[in-house]
Amino acid sequence: MKYFLYLLKSETADKYYTGISQNPVKRLEYHNTFEKGFTARYRPWKIVFIKEYFSKEEAMMIEKRIKGWKNKSMIRKIINYEIDI
Numbered sequence: 791m792k793y794f795l796y797l798l799k800s801e802t803a804d805k806y807y808t809g810i811s812q813n814p815v816k817r818l819e820y821h822n823t824f825e826k827g828f829t830a831r832y833r834p835w836k837i838v839f840i841k842e843y844f845s846k847e848e849a850m851m852i853e854k855r856i857k858g859w860k861n862k863s864m865i866r867k868i869i870n871y872e873i874d875i
Contacts, residue, residue, distance in 0.1 A: 793849040797839035800832035810849040
């Protein structure tokens with residue numbers, strides 16, 4: 791089953807969010823409507839990067855790596871295809 795790693799950017803703040811989903815467009819709707827959590831504070835969000843993986847485990851491994859960086863400049867490099875993940 792396919793999974794997608796996605797990166798969101800807040801349209802109101804210089805914030806990014808990294809996640810995985812089988813349907814990133816539907817997940818974006820959730821992030822833009824759910825009333826609690828990190829994404830609720832910085833709405834609206836837009837998808838700025840998506841990459842497909844063929845296993846949930848692989849997508850989760852990359853998501854964990856990106857979240858561990860805690861570095862906006864690295865996320866921007868991913869978005870601009872300056873580095874491959």
